[in-house]
Amino acid sequence: MTKDISTQEDQSNARERRARGEFVRGVSGFRNAIGDPDFAPESGRYHLFVALNCPWCHRVTLARNVLGLQNGITMDVAFPNRTGDDDPEGPNLWQFAPDRIATLTGNALPECTHETGTGKRLRLARQIYLAEGSQEQSLPILFDKVAGRIVNNESAEVIRMLDVHAEALGSTIPSADRVWLYPDHPTRRQEIQTLNELVYTTINNGAYKAGFSSDQAIYAATFDAYFETLAALDGRLSDGRPFLTGAEFTETDLRLFPTLYRHDPVYYVRMKLNGARILDYAHLWRWLCRVHALPGISTAGSLIHCRQGYFGRSWNGVVPKGPFKPMEYPEAYNYPQLALG
């Protein structure tokens, strides 16, 4: 199992660290790859199970869209709130419940689906794992409909597979026009790897460590590291480069986007990351608007699902209405000129 800190958290002394109030994320157990002997790259063979409020799932929905794989890879969307204590199968389980009403809108969420990947119309993601004798329950899941098996449940690896096999998986974008998320260039790959480690540790997972840790010192340290990295990335973009590593959109832009997309409307309150808004970082704000405007990006996520998911079960089920200044989100991402810094 890779010790790659850009993909997963260091697990050493995890039990003691959790006991001290640190949020320590577990490790994904299914780590096969498309291209392995059992999992040939074929269009229409693979399926994704996701939730649109989950930032890790957001990575794979972004990759699916920017690589033109919306037809080649089918997808199911779970309801943003997991099961409650009253559920016969237990709490905190992702469920496929397209008729469930969202407290935020008072209606069902049109993006939510039944489970269609296994052919068994299962209610819970957990049941997909149980079918393979696993106690895991996380999303995203990349599933092989032909073999009826889970391929992988680590988003960092799933986006890389989709990038490598986009053509064979049925991309509708000609290769000459398609982004190359992880370009085959040693220096660029090293730069992407270095940025991935910084962004995963201090931003993607850092946000959870700040929001879910129950120790003031741990929270304060992750808060500081989060805003230090935002300032550093804002500085990196201040030379006018459109994307983090230069002229092209790469995997490290894709991995930064889900957290910054959630910062002002969700994490600022929910994860106690109220040091500043992305609006306060001029270059980062313009980068966020630039990425949001790329083909396939805005339709890969949903702030309604994010707000419902992050607030709908905690916070006594009442979802905060804001922010509305300078304007509502995600509409604000259409206005790079709103940048304040």
Ligand SMILES: N[C@@H](CCC(=O)N[C@@H](CS)C(=O)NCC(=O)O)C(=O)O
């Ligand atoms: N390392 C995994 C993390 C996936 C993950 O933690 N997903 C969360 C949702 S945001 C989840 O399903 N948590 C439930 C659980 O693990 O029980 C990845 O990046 O795919």
